[in-house]
Amino acid sequence: MSQDPSPALQSSPEIDTTVSHSARVWDYWLGGKENYPVDREVGDRIAETFPEIVEHARMDRAFLGRAVRHLAGEAGIRQFLDIGTGLPTVDNTHEVAQRVAPESRIVYVDNDPLVLAHARALLTSTPEGATDYIDIDMHHPRDIVKAAERTLDFGRPIAITMLGVLWHIVDDDEAQSVIDQYLDAVPPGSYLAIAHPTIEVTGERMAEAIRQWNKFGKPPGIHRTPQQIAAFFDRLELVEPGVVSCTRWRPEAAPYGEPDEVDLFCAVGRKP
Amino acid sequence: MTDAADAPPDVLRESLVGPTATRMVLGILLRRLRESRNISLERAGEAIRASQSKISRLELGRTGFRLRDVVDLYELYGVTDRAERATLLGLARQANTPGWWHVYSDVVPHWFEAYLGLEQAAGVIRTYEVQFIPGLLQTAEYARAVIRLGHHHCPEPEVERRVALRVHRQEILRRPRPPHLWVVIDEAALRRPIGGAAVMFAQLQHLIDLSELPHVTIQLMPFQAAGHAAAGGPIALLRLPEPELPDMVYLEQLTSALYPERRGDVDYYRDIMNRLATQAERPAATPGILRRILREL
Numbered sequence: 001m002s003q004d005p006s007p008a009l010q011s012s013p014e015i016d017t018t019v020s021h022s023a024r025v026w027d028y029w030l031g032g033k034e035n036y037p038v039d040r041e042v043g044d045r046i047a048e049t050f051p052e053i054v055e056h057a058r059m060d061r062a063f064l065g066r067a068v069r070h071l072a073g074e075a076g077i078r079q080f081l082d083i084g085t086g087l088p089t090v091d092n093t094h095e096v097a098q099r100v101a102p103e104s105r106i107v108y109v110d111n112d113p114l115v116l117a118h119a120r121a122l123l124t125s126t127p128e129g130a131t132d133y134i135d136i137d138m139h140h141p142r143d144i145v146k147a148a149e150r151t152l153d154f155g156r157p158i159a160i161t162m163l164g165v166l167w168h169i170v171d172d173d174e175a176q177s178v179i180d181q182y183l184d185a186v187p188p189g190s191y192l193a194i195a196h197p198t199i200e201v202t203g204e205r206m207a208e209a210i211r212q213w214n215k216f217g218k219p220p221g222i223h224r225t226p227q228q229i230a231a232f233f234d235r236l237e238l239v240e241p242g243v244v245s246c247t248r249w250r251p252e253a254a255p256y257g258e259p260d261e262v263d264l265f266c267a268v269g270r271k272p
Numbered sequence: 273m274t275d276a277a278d279a280p281p282d283v284l285r286e287s288l289v290g291p292t293a294t295r296m297v298l299g300i301l302l303r304r305l306r307e308s309r310n311i312s313l314e315r316a317g318e319a320i321r322a323s324q325s326k327i328s329r330l331e332l333g334r335t336g337f338r339l340r341d342v343v344d345l346y347e348l349y350g351v352t353d354r355a356e357r358a359t360l361l362g363l364a365r366q367a368n369t370p371g372w373w374h375v376y377s378d379v380v381p382h383w384f385e386a387y388l389g390l391e392q393a394a395g396v397i398r399t400y401e402v403q404f405i406p407g408l409l410q411t412a413e414y415a416r417a418v419i420r421l422g423h424h425h426c427p428e429p430e431v432e433r434r435v436a437l438r439v440h441r442q443e444i445l446r447r448p449r450p451p452h453l454w455v456v457i458d459e460a461a462l463r464r465p466i467g468g469a470a471v472m473f474a475q476l477q478h479l480i481d482l483s484e485l486p487h488v489t490i491q492l493m494p495f496q497a498a499g500h501a502a503a504g505g506p507i508a509l510l511r512l513p514e515p516e517l518p519d520m521v522y523l524e525q526l527t528s529a530l531y532p533e534r535r536g537d538v539d540y541y542r543d544i545m546n547r548l549a550t551q552a553e554r555p556a557a558t559p560g561i562l563r564r565i566l567r568e569l
Contacts, residue, residue: 015546031515034546037539117549120556121454121489122396 015114020217023115026164027087029057034087034118042216050209052202052262059262060195063246064163065091067193067268070239070250071159072100075270077191079158081148081182083138084165085110088122093161094131102128107148109134138165139174141181157189164264167197167221172228179232188271191239194232195246195266197223206263226265236269243267291367292389293512296333298363300516302342303331305349319348337364376437379430383529387508387522392444394451395513398545401506402458404466405475408442409455409482409490414475415439417467422526445488454489456548462492462565469569476566483558491552492561509545 020042028035028043035043047053071077078101082093085108097104108119108131116135125131132151136144145154152158160182169175183192199206206223214220230243241249245261249268306316306327313324320327320341329335342364346357373380373388380388391397391408399406404418415438419431426434444451465472483490508522521541523530532538553561 015543015550017543033511033519033542036543113550114546117546120554121491121549122452124486124489126486 021112021114022164022168022217022219022221023086023110023112025217026057027089029054030061030089032087032089034114042213045216046209046212049212050202050205053209056262056264059246060164060264061089061091063195063249063264063266064093064161065096066250066252067161067163067266068093068096068159069100070268071191071193072097072104075159075191077157077159078104079152079156080104080106081109081144081152081158081160082106083109083144083160083162083182084168085115085119085123085133086164087115088118092123094123094125094129098126098129102126105130105151107132107134107151109136109138109144109148111135111137138162139169139178141178141185145182145185154185155187157191158186159191159193160186161193163193163195163266164197166194166232167223168219170220170222172224176232180235183235183271186271190271191268192233192236192271193266193268194229195264196229197221198226198229198263198265199223200226200265201245201261201263223263229265229267233267233269235271237272239268239270291336291369291371292333292386293393293514293517294363294367295336296512296517297514298337298342298360298367299331299333301360301363302345302349305346305351306331309349311348316345316348319344336368339364372440373437376433376440379433379437381528384524386531387510387524387529388441390510390512390520390522391441391508393512394510396452396454396511398454398509398511399506400456400458400508400545400548401461402504403464403506404461405457405479406453406455407438408445408453409479409488410438410442411471411475411478412439413471414467417471421466445482445485450487452487452489454491454549456491456493456545456552458493459495462562465569473566473569476562476569480559480562483555483562489555490558491549491555492558493548493552494561497551507541507545509542 017036017038020036020039024035024039025043027033028039029047068080071080080093080097085093093108094104094106097106106125106129108123110116110119116133119133123131123133130151132148134144134147136147138144166175166179169178179192183190197206197210210221210223226243230238233243243265244267246264246266247259247262249266251259306313313327317324317327322341326335330337330341339361342360346360351357351360371389371392373385373392397408404410405414407415410418412435416431416435419434419438420426423431423434445453462476466475479490482488506524508524510520510522512520518533518535519538519542521532521538523532532541
């Protein structure tokens with residue numbers, strides 16, 4: 001395992017239990033135990049107006065599983081930069097990737113002290129591969145890339161995953177700039193995967209859920225349209241089926257026809 | 273959040289190890305069945321000729337099940353599906369099979385037995401230790417020295433039985449699908465030469481070796497980290513592989529142990545463990561610190 005980043009770049013190690021935090025509320029919706037009363041209160045409040053949120057959280061994780069399996073499998077990717085790790089749950093990025101290819105190297109990026117403590121302890125690599133953890137806010141791609149160079153070879157393709165995190169960069173130009181900086185740092189043949197809340201399917205109800213979140217939770221977020229999500233992939237070749245609801249991205253074969261859509265849209269793109 | 277009732281396969285995803293966790297799972301299934309049929313504790317108690325507190329204890333997995341009671345309960349709850357009945361009975365049989373530690377009953381005090389069962393079944397074991405190296409990471413020689421400290425007048429054969437039990441417990445770390453052991457150890461436990469310098473040297477070397485395992489995470493709490501969250505004693509927090517089962521807290525004292533169960537208490541100890549983990553040195557720093565202490569020994 002390599003060294004941790006310099007102390008200057010690290011966020012405060014204090015766990016803040018006075019305000020609900022997105023990783024912990026997400027953990028609550030997923031049935032995890034690493035959440036605090038304040039997170040459960042906000043989680044319940046949102047689930048009251050928007051009960052499907054629990055299913056949305058599960059479908060987001062299921063998309064992560066299928067996307068990483070595709071990237072490690074068909075696409076042959078062996079290096080992953082997982083931005084916005086979240087609290088450990090079942091089928092975390094390195095577990096999915098290393099099941100396909102045990103030598104896969106994964107760098108987890110988050111700036112929530114609770115997430116980092118759990119990731120360092122529980123998201124540990126196979127002996128053949130590697131995992132590392134970076135404590136830097138995702139708004140600082142250059143610092144993150146520099147720290148990730150300890151573990152990843154930026155001369156070879158890397159898959160960047162930003163699932164359920166880009167919605168926290170509320171300014172469109174800044175979101176695009178952050179994505180561009182990541183994409184500039186990786187070679188052709190690299191991939192970007194995004195999952196992002198929309199109001200395509202449930203309309204005003206999801207919009208209200210996000211308003212509730214912004215009232216009580218940290219950090220704030222916004223929904224975007226599928227067209228706006230597609231624009232993030234302008235420089236990239238979209239992998240089939242393009243920008244779709246997470247449940248419709250290469251779903252596993254089921255006898256009941258297409259799965260219902262959820263208001264989280266996603267896409268995977270390849271840098272040409 | 274409540275899950276759909278009547279979903280035994282969900283709960284049985286992971287294979288269960290030992291009677292303690294099995295009892296808890298069977299208890300949860302029976303509680304779900306009873307609640308989905310809107311049957312009171314009292315009425316369920318009558319069906320097995322027992323009090324409502326007995327049913328309550330059964331549903332919490334505190335006591336073993338008689339097969340006849342399980343049959344009477346699923347009759348009362350109207351479980352007709354043969355597979356479901358077989359699952360419930362199978363669990364009841366498994367829950368009544370003694371764990372391997374049963375043969376050590378002469379050196380296992382009753383207050384330790386529940387912990388032992390849960391430790392053997394856990395998916396994640398988190399512990400904080402102030403005075404000693406955690407039991408699951410001890411060498412036999414270090415364990416022997418710790419046991420002699422606590423049992424001055426203990427005859428030699430009994431000391432050896434206690435050492436054997438501790439070493440046997442450690443086999444979970446060599447299982448094909450081992451639990452994740454995540455410990456925070458205070459520097460005091462690393463500096464105090466229990467059993468003498470040679471024993472301590474080998475013990476610290478052993479810690480370095482174990483810290484290389486992907487499923488073992490060791491974080492050290494240096495003296496410089498002033499005022500951390502846990503006051504004095506050791507804490508263990510166990511998470512079973514079945515997501516429905518609550519985390520269990522175990523607080524060992526000199527002649528007994530506490531298992532605080534109220535949700536607020538469990539939350540409190542989980543928060544302490546989280547704060548200790550964020551304040552302690554990172555896992556990656558552990559081998560370097562241990563080598564430095566070894567040189568200073």
